[in-house]
Amino acid sequence: MQAAMDFFNTPANYLWIYLxxxxxxxxxxxxxxxxxxxxxxxxxxxNAISGIVIVGAILLVRQADPNDYFTLIMGFLGVxxxxxxxxxxxFVTDRMLQMFKKKTK
Amino acid sequence: MxxxxxxxxxxxxxxxxxxxxxxxxxxxxxxxxxxYAGAIGMGLAIxxxxxxxxxxxxxxxxxxxxxxxxxxMLVGGSIGYYASYKVKMTAMPQMxxxxxxxxxxxxxxxxxxxxxxxxSADVPEGGMGALLSSALALIIGGVAxxxxxxxxxxxxxxxxxxxxxxxxxxxxxxxxxxxxxxGLAVWVVAMGDKGEMWMAIVFMVVALYYGISFVVPIGGxxxxxxxxxxxxxxxxxxxxxxxxxxxxIMVVGGLLVGxxxxxxxxxxxxxxxxxxxxxxxxxxxxxxxxxxxxxxxQVVKEVSMNDAAIQLNYSKSVVFVPxxxxxxxxxxxxxxxxxxxxxxxxxxVRYAIHPVAGRMPGHMNVLLxxxxxxxxxxxxxxxxxxxxxxxDIAVIVGANxxxxxxxxxxxxxxxxxxxxxxxxxxxxVIVLKRSMNPGYAGIxxxxxxxxxxxxxxxxxxxxxxxxxxxxxSL
Numbered sequence: 001m002q003a004a005m006d007f008f009n010t011p012a013n014y015l016w017i018y019l020x021x022x023x024x025x026x027x028x029x030x031x032x033x034x035x036x037x038x039x040x041x042x043x044x045x046x047n048a049i050s051g052i053v054i055v056g057a058i059l060l061v062r063q064a065d066p067n068d069y070f071t072l073i074m075g076f077l078g079v080x081x082x083x084x085x086x087x088x089x090x091f092v093t094d095r096m097l098q099m100f101k102k103k104t105k
Numbered sequence: 106m107x108x109x110x111x112x113x114x115x116x117x118x119x120x121x122x123x124x125x126x127x128x129x130x131x132x133x134x135x136x137x138x139x140x141y142a143g144a145i146g147m148g149l150a151i152x153x154x155x156x157x158x159x160x161x162x163x164x165x166x167x168x169x170x171x172x173x174x175x176x177x178m179l180v181g182g183s184i185g186y187y188a189s190y191k192v193k194m195t196a197m198p199q200m201x202x203x204x205x206x207x208x209x210x211x212x213x214x215x216x217x218x219x220x221x222x223x224x225s226a227d228v229p230e231g232g233m234g235a236l237l238s239s240a241l242a243l244i245i246g247g248v249a250x251x252x253x254x255x256x257x258x259x260x261x262x263x264x265x266x267x268x269x270x271x272x273x274x275x276x277x278x279x280x281x282x283x284x285x286x287x288g289l290a291v292w293v294v295a296m297g298d299k300g301e302m303w304m305a306i307v308f309m310v311v312a313l314y315y316g317i318s319f320v321v322p323i324g325g326x327x328x329x330x331x332x333x334x335x336x337x338x339x340x341x342x343x344x345x346x347x348x349x350x351x352x353x354i355m356v357v358g359g360l361l362v363g364x365x366x367x368x369x370x371x372x373x374x375x376x377x378x379x380x381x382x383x384x385x386x387x388x389x390x391x392x393x394x395x396x397x398x399x400x401x402x403q404v405v406k407e408v409s410m411n412d413a414a415i416q417l418n419y420s421k422s423v424v425f426v427p428x429x430x431x432x433x434x435x436x437x438x439x440x441x442x443x444x445x446x447x448x449x450x451x452x453x454v455r456y457a458i459h460p461v462a463g464r465m466p467g468h469m470n471v472l473l474x475x476x477x478x479x480x481x482x483x484x485x486x487x488x489x490x491x492x493x494x495x496x497d498i499a500v501i502v503g504a505n506x507x508x509x510x511x512x513x514x515x516x517x518x519x520x521x522x523x524x525x526x527x528x529x530x531x532x533x534v535i536v537l538k539r540s541m542n543p544g545y546a547g548i549x550x551x552x553x554x555x556x557x558x559x560x561x562x563x564x565x566x567x568x569x570x571x572x573x574x575x576x577x578s579l
Contacts, residue, residue, distance in 0.1 A: 016348075016356075019353060019356060019357070020344075020356065020360065023356065023357050023360040023361065024360050024363075024364055026123060026361075027126075027360055027361040027363070027364025027365065028364045028367075028368065030123060030126050030127045030130075030361075031126060031361075031364055031365045031368050032368055033127070033130040034126075034129045034130050034365075035130065035131075035132075035485070036372075036458070036460055036466075036467055036470070036485045036486075037132065037458070037467060037470040037480055037483050037485065038129055038130075038132060038135055038467060038470075039369060039372075039465075039466035039467025039470075040197055040465060040466060040467035040468050040470065040471045041129065041135060041139070041467070041471070042126075042129055042365060042369070042466075042467070043201050043332070043333070043336055043365070043366075043369065043465065043466060043467075044197065044200070044201055044204070045125075045126070045129065045138075045139050045142065045143060046126075046336065046340065046361065046362040046365045046366065047201055047204040047205065047208070047336070047339075047362075048139075048142070048143040048147065049122055049126075049142060049143065049146075049147070049340075049358045049361060049362050050204075050205075050208040050336075050339045050340050050342075050343045050358065050359065050362045051147065051208065052147070052150060052343050052347075052354060052355050052358035052359060053208060053211040053212055053215065053342075053343045053346050053355065053359075054150075054151060054154075054178075054181075054211075055150050055151070055153075055154040055347075055350070055352055055354060055355050056211075056215045056346045056347065056349065056350045056352060056355060057177070057211060057214070057215065058151065058154040058155060058174055059154055059157070059162055059350050059352070060215060060218060060350075061170050061173050061174050061177075062154075062155075062162065062167045062168065062169050062170060062174070063162060063164050063167055063168070064168065064170055065168065066168050066170060070218075070221070071218055071221075071222075072170060072173050074214050074215075074217070074218045075170075075173060075174075075177075075218070076173045076174075076176060076177045077177070077211075077214055078177070078211045078214045078215055079173070079174055079177025079178055079181060080177040080178075080180050080181035080184075081181065081207045081208075081210055081211045081214075082181065082207075082208075082211050083177060083178050083180075083181025083182050083185060084181040084182075084184045084185040084188070084204075084207055085181075085185065085204050085207050085208050085211075086143070086147050086151075086181075086185070087181065087182045087185030087186050087189070088184070088185030088186070088188050088189045088200075088204060089143065089185070089189075089204055090139065090143035090144055090147070090185075090189075091185065091186055091189035091190065092188075092189035092192060092197075092200065093139045093143060094136065094139055094140070094143075095189060095190065096194070096197075096471055096474075097132075097135045097136040097139055098136065099471065099474040099475050099477075100132040100135070100474045100480045101474070101477070101479055101480065102132075102133075102479055102480065102481060103479050104445075104477055104479055
């Protein structure tokens, strides 16, 4: 109990918890306004955003020792997979949203 | 100075994620929103992490190794770009499933490297917090990764619903696996720097296997729920990985995706009137009760192609109710052709789209948008039902369970309570159907025997094509 309270009361952790809670609330608020017709682009667009893991992979590669091939290869794979997500998700969403037109041409 | 610029870039990137997603609330702003979030926001995040000074990374020295990063970005970017232009709109669920899996796999990679660094360092950094966030990323990412691969294989119909499942015991097996996985997580975290790499590897294997075992029993018809749920996991795994790297933009981005996936999961469950738990335990597509069997001799009434065409042509308003059958038959374009002919004759045409039409949330809307149907004609459940109340004709193409009145009045039906499209409120109902076989869920549909219903038997695309020529010859 004491350990948990100490963890919670440490200013840095406390700030993190704020960020987690507020972002979750914001996310629910913003996304509940997306209409059903756009739910598929919402999913592929959020796929692109989950490509944000690429940031972690980039930081990993930058800190790796140039002779540490395990970390470099894992990091390279991370950058690659994250980039597939980010680029693929973005382009396919754009392609889809282009199809939604108000009137027939 | 550089530090401030980088920090600002991350902040603006996070704000753009939120702003971009909020612009998805209307089809008019959606495309711009995607550019804000997916291109500019993501671009800033990537540039920020490439140029962040050593101080930001909390490292004494950085080696950069830019060539590895550049190579990864080029390879990943080209694969992503290529895939996004090649994918067919009917295959969007598969693509989203793979992307969910990739996000999860990346989180697993990052967590494993973090474990390795932690155990191999003389003085491990980060302490319990580092192990806790790595364990979180490993669990959520692992389940998202292998779960998504199984979901993909199910969507591709490579594996059938009962693959690898021991009926009745599977739920207990999954609970046991879940307990083992959480136990391993607690153990690895509690052992602290006395732990060793092999523990993390065992932990990883269990998490990966749990993902498989978790998705395997879930019926093919429930894939919309599963994909939305795995979307949640892929977001949360990115957020957990963000905790490892102390990266706020990763946490913000990941949580936004998590929230979006969760909302869609719950919407899909509500649209099928089932609890999430009920979906996860599975079995609906497999052995669910068949409900009330056909009572006595019920007769269906058929309509001829010519009569159907005349009816449509002289009505004031027509509502198409498309199901996934329409997409399977690739008949959206023909449907649109009928719409054009009818509109030219002053008939109002709308499409009634049930939330679970198609194989992922919102799928049918995209398929119709691809066929050039303007989006104001695509009605969601509530709007469709109020439009149907005054409509002359409802045309059902490839939909079945979502127009089944048993959901309203037959408590013994497995779909009882599911919100449905009340197509029989329209003055006439025309059902396009290949034969009298029950639909995917194996449930008999009293709509076919309704007074206002006329059946038009045949292949969907074939029938619609013939309707086009009938309409043209009128």
